[in-house]
Amino acid sequence: xxxxxxxxxxxxxxxxxxxxxxxxxxxxxxxxxxxxxxxxxxxxxxxxxxxxxxxxxxxxxxxxxxxxxxxxxxxxxxxxxxxxxxxxxxxxxxxxxxxxxxxxxxxxxxxxxxxxxxxxxxxxxxxxxxxxxxxxxxxxxxxxxxxxxxxxxxxxxxxxxxxxxxxxxxxxxxxxxxxxxxxxxxxxxxxxxxxxxxxxxxxxxxxxxxxxxxxxxxxxxxxxxxxxxxxxxxxxxxxxxxxxxxxxxxxxxxxxxxxxxxxxxxxxxxxxxxxxxxxxxxxxxxxxxxxxxxxxxxxxxxxxxxxxxxxxxxxxxxxxxxxxxxxxxxxxxxxxxx
Numbered sequence: 350x351x352x353x354x355x356x357x358x359x360x361x362x363x364x365x366x367x368x369x370x371x372x373x374x375x376x377x378x379x380x381x382x383x384x385x386x387x388x389x390x391x392x393x394x395x396x397x398x399x400x401x402x403x404x405x406x407x408x409x410x411x412x413x414x415x416x417x418x419x420x421x422x423x424x425x426x427x428x429x430x431x432x433x434x435x436x437x438x439x440x441x442x443x444x445x446x447x448x449x450x451x452x453x454x455x456x457x458x459x460x461x462x463x464x465x466x467x468x469x470x471x472x473x474x475x476x477x478x479x480x481x482x483x484x485x486x487x488x489x490x491x492x493x494x495x496x497x498x499x500x501x502x503x504x505x506x507x508x509x510x511x512x513x514x515x516x517x518x519x520x521x522x523x524x525x526x527x528x529x530x531x532x533x534x535x536x537x538x539x540x541x542x543x544x545x546x547x548x549x550x551x552x553x554x555x556x557x558x559x560x561x562x563x564x565x566x567x568x569x570x571x572x573x574x575x576x577x578x579x580x581x582x583x584x585x586x587x588x589x590x591x592x593x594x595x596x597x598x599x600x601x602x603x604x605x606x607x608x609x610x611x612x613x614x615x616x617x618x619x620x621x622x623x624x625x626x627x628x629x630x631x632x633x634x635x636x637x638x639x640x641x642x643x644x645x646x647x648x649x650x651x652x653x654x655x656x657x658x659x660x661x662x663x664x665x666x667x668x669x670x671x672x673x674x675x676x677x678x679x680x681x682x683x684x685x686x687x
């Protein structure tokens with residue numbers, strides 16, 4: 350089978366197209382024929398060595414993807430050859446991700462893909478959608494699960510609504526009944542956020558963002574899905590409601606932020622930091638179950654008309670796909686494998 354692999358960290362040129370034997374699943378594992386592989390920032394960051402040297406002699410990158418079950422190991426129930434699935438955390442603490450024609454992963458890291466959902470949708474879930482789900486379910490007053498009306502009466506602010514996590518957060522919050530505001534940096538990104546389902550968009554480069562958000566939500570926003578805490582801490586302080594929560598999933602803009610502690614005391618505000626890789630099995634299971642329901646409701650489409658443009662590369666150009674994500678390509682970068 351064709352695989353993309355690297356043995357040392359570095360630029361995208363370390364990614365090499367190689368031929369490898371098709372692996373057999375061990376007990377508790379499933380072999381999946383990958384149709385589409387999704388690329389996330391975490392994939393290129395691991396490749397360049399942000400977390401240290403490669404943890405295995407050879408690594409096949411990419412956490413997310415979608416495809417068809419090809420074989421199941423002993424003890425696996427609930428999956429059979431031919432099932433359409435999406436996979437997540439395929440390369441977490443394992444040497445083989447989704448940038449190859451077949452991958453073997455624990456059964457707990459794949460989810461049935463409803464017939465109405467395309468492989469592109471499946472490959473776009475994983476890290477972004479599970480992160481968005483977690484960000485929307487850590488509020489002091491709940492809910493801990495998402496479903497229609499779960500966020501009824503809430504106002505959610507999504508920072509960076511044109512990104513992959515922001516896009517998923519808009520879709521999920523809208524599906525769950527929230528009023529959704531998002532901040533963007535251009536008219537083009539405003540159009541994407543609106544297509545994703547945002548009720549209101551605020552251009553933080555041309556508008557007084559705090560005043561614009563307060564005009565929409567005079568009592569403040571209940572929940573913030575935050576990609577850039579360093580840049581947005583002051584804005585969040587101006588717009589967060591009493592007992593509001595700010596869910597931080599990235600460090601765009603720098604790793605440190607400054608807070609007025611007394612101000613946040615007075616609002617009973619909560620900052621919740623979250624990292625998908627250490628969030629725990631219970632949170633992952635809750636997210637995949639709720640995402641399945643959202644998929645069945647048709648709530649998570651992708652493509653430019655749905656607010657998430659797709660940029661595609663063939664498997665042999667996986668390095669270019671990584672470069673595109675590192676360069677900040679708007680939307681989702683996919684690799685066609687099958």
